[in-house]
Amino acid sequence: xxxxxxxxxxxxxxxxxxxxxxxxxxxxxxxxxxxxxxxxxxxxxxxxxxxxxxxxxxxxxxxxxxxxxxxxxxxxxxxxxxxxxxxxxxxxxxxxxxxxxxxxxxxxxxxxxxxxxxxxxxxxxxxxxxxxxxxxxxxxxxxxxxxxxxxxxxxxxxxxxxxxxxxxxxxxxxxxxxxxxxxxxxxxxxxxxxxxxxxxxxxxxxxxxxxxxxxxxxxxxxxxxxxxxxxxxxxxxxxxxxxxxxxxxxxxxxxxxxxxxxxxxxxxxxxxxxxxxxxxxxxxxxxxxxxxxxxxxxxxxxxxxxxxxxxxxxxxxxxxxxxxxxxxxxxxxxxxxxxxxxxxxxxxxxxxxxxxxxxxxxxxxxxxxxxxxxxxxxxxxxxxxxxxxxxxxxxxxxxxxxxxxxxxxxxxxxxxxxxxxxxxxxxxxxxxxxxxxxxxxxxxxxxxxxxxxxxxxxxxxxxxxxxxxxxxxxxxxxxxxxxxxxx
Numbered sequence: 001x002x003x004x005x006x007x008x009x010x011x012x013x014x015x016x017x018x019x020x021x022x023x024x025x026x027x028x029x030x031x032x033x034x035x036x037x038x039x040x041x042x043x044x045x046x047x048x049x050x051x052x053x054x055x056x057x058x059x060x061x062x063x064x065x066x067x068x069x070x071x072x073x074x075x076x077x078x079x080x081x082x083x084x085x086x087x088x089x090x091x092x093x094x095x096x097x098x099x100x101x102x103x104x105x106x107x108x109x110x111x112x113x114x115x116x117x118x119x120x121x122x123x124x125x126x127x128x129x130x131x132x133x134x135x136x137x138x139x140x141x142x143x144x145x146x147x148x149x150x151x152x153x154x155x156x157x158x159x160x161x162x163x164x165x166x167x168x169x170x171x172x173x174x175x176x177x178x179x180x181x182x183x184x185x186x187x188x189x190x191x192x193x194x195x196x197x198x199x200x201x202x203x204x205x206x207x208x209x210x211x212x213x214x215x216x217x218x219x220x221x222x223x224x225x226x227x228x229x230x231x232x233x234x235x236x237x238x239x240x241x242x243x244x245x246x247x248x249x250x251x252x253x254x255x256x257x258x259x260x261x262x263x264x265x266x267x268x269x270x271x272x273x274x275x276x277x278x279x280x281x282x283x284x285x286x287x288x289x290x291x292x293x294x295x296x297x298x299x300x301x302x303x304x305x306x307x308x309x310x311x312x313x314x315x316x317x318x319x320x321x322x323x324x325x326x327x328x329x330x331x332x333x334x335x336x337x338x339x340x341x342x343x344x345x346x347x348x349x350x351x352x353x354x355x356x357x358x359x360x361x362x363x364x365x366x367x368x369x370x371x372x373x374x375x376x377x378x379x380x381x382x383x384x385x386x387x388x389x390x391x392x393x394x395x396x397x398x399x400x401x402x403x404x405x406x407x408x409x410x411x412x413x414x415x416x417x418x419x420x421x422x423x424x425x426x427x428x429x430x431x432x433x434x435x436x437x438x439x440x441x442x443x444x445x446x447x448x449x450x451x452x453x454x455x456x457x458x459x460x461x462x463x464x465x466x467x468x469x470x471x472x473x474x475x476x477x478x479x480x481x482x483x484x485x486x487x
Contacts, residue, residue: 023229030222034215041211045204052199054147060110060187061148061169068114068171068185071100075116075183076175101127110195112166112186119179123159134159141168154189165189264300271297322444324467325367327358327392327399334371338379345384349375352391358399359467366440367464373433374403374460381407381458398446398463406457415450437462 097116105111105127116125122135140160141153151170155161160168166186173181271293277283278290285293328351335342335349342349360367378388382405389404410418419438441448446464453459 023225026225027222030218030225034218037211037214037218041207041214045207045211048203048207049200052203053196056196056199057192058148060192061152061167064111064169064185064187065149065151065171068169068183071097071114072171072173072183075173079173079175079180097125098127098129110188110191112164112188113161113184114186115160115184116173116181117184118181124181128162131159131162136160160184161186167192261304264304267300268297322361322363324359325362325364327360327367327401327464328353329357330364330367331371331390331401334368334375337372338375341376341379345379345386347379347382347384347386347388349388349390352389354392354394358392358394360399360464361467362444362446362464363440366444370437370440370462373437374462377433377460378403378405378407378458381405381409383407394466395463397466399466401462401464402459403462404453404457404459406453406455409452409456409458410450412452418450419448 101114105114114127115123115131117123120135121137121140123132126132136157136159140157141155143154144150145152145154145167153168153170154165155168156163156165166188169185169187171183171185172179173183274283274285274293275290278285331351335351341347375388375390379386382388387406389402391402393400393402419434438448441462441464444464446462448460448462450458450460
């Protein structure tokens with residue numbers, strides 16, 4: 001069995017190494033996922049910035065282009081009606097256009113200027129009257145902006161823009177298919193860049209929230225994995241410690257069992273040897289001596305059977321079913337079972353109960369075993385002529401059963417260990433009785449402890465959940481059960 005446990009521990013070491021590899025692989029996968037999220041988020045933010053910039057630019061250019069086309073249409077209608085001569089001479093005297101520009105351009109911060117030029121490049125009308133009559137030559141713009149149309153150029157020509165940078169939208173004035181000039185409308189690049197920066201901040205903020213949220217989830221998963229890894233490692237350490245304890249308990253059990261079984265077997269073997277000699281007429285024994293030998297052999301066999309019964313009771317994990325049980329009735333039943341033992345040793349037992357029966361929620365069979373173990377433990381502690389007290393006290397949501405004796409008591413250093421399996425302060429016994437008491441009581445959602453009895457002796461307190469019932473009176477009636485020794 002010990003070999004099998006060692007082999008299982010060897011397998012556990014391999015499992016722990018595999019778990020560490022899986023944990024490192026998970027960390028690596030999360031790191032890769034985090035980098036991928038950052039790269040993908042950066043790429044997505046860049047693409048959205050580009051789309052936002054292009055869409056915003058097209059929208060502004062389209063709006064100015066539409067306005068320029070309407071103005072050009074009105075000019076062409078003036079030429080067609082003969083109100084303007086084909087070479088646009090005297091165009092600057094048209095006050096309606098100057099008034100239109102004076103009202104419109106100051107209210108549109110994105111619009112830098114508006115102008116009309118003749119085919120030679122001379123400015124015949126401008127929103128800034130100081131620039132009328134100026135002429136700009138070829139190369140007056142730096143580049144064409146093809147993303148929004150070939151009729152849009154970027155320029156800083158002083159004669160047209162007054163020295164400011166602008167995107168110039170051009171629309172030809174060509175009534176009847178004859179080009180008479182060009183209408184210019186300027187979009188301020190300073191205003192455009194400021195608007196694009198504001199849009200870029202909104203886009204970056206949105207993507208930062210998205211990327212930050214995803215990264216937070218990944219990091220939270222990483223920290224959770226780290227926490228799970230630590231908890232797993234701590235659990236594994238506790239399991240290792242439990243394995244060590246189990247091996248120690250198993251060794252202690254084997255040693256204790258071998259010691260406890262060897263003595264009865266030796267006694268039975270010697271008695272059988274004596275009976276064999278008597279049968280072969282190699283020895284002579286009186287009838288009462290033969291009966292004594294047989295009685296001793298039967299007692300030793302019963303002792304071995306009792307040891308086996310204790311071991312099986314500690315090892316079994318039988319299902320239990322809680323029910324409402326009258327605690328006082330169960331104590332009286334246990335005392336009745338032990339009456340002969342108490343009578344033989346002249347042990348007096350005194351019980352005190354409330355006027356209403358204390359009812360607890362527990363498995364009846366296990367409660368009976370708990371009571372038998374506690375009463376037997378008290379009987380062995382007090383010895384011949386001792387005194388035991390049993391009483392029930394109402395507590396918050398529970399009943400407390402107190403078993404006290406006037407024996408030597410339990411040393412303070414042993415009070416916690418006496419509930420450990422295989423720990424015993426007695427010369428005989430495996431130390432499983434109180435371990436079973438603790439196990440059964442805790443499985444019933446109760447608790448058990450040991451302390452000193454006032455005036456000397458030992459005392460065990462068992463708390464069990466109270467069954468649903470009205471509150472009972474705390475007045476106490478006394479009942480005395482006195483067992484007298486057989487003379």
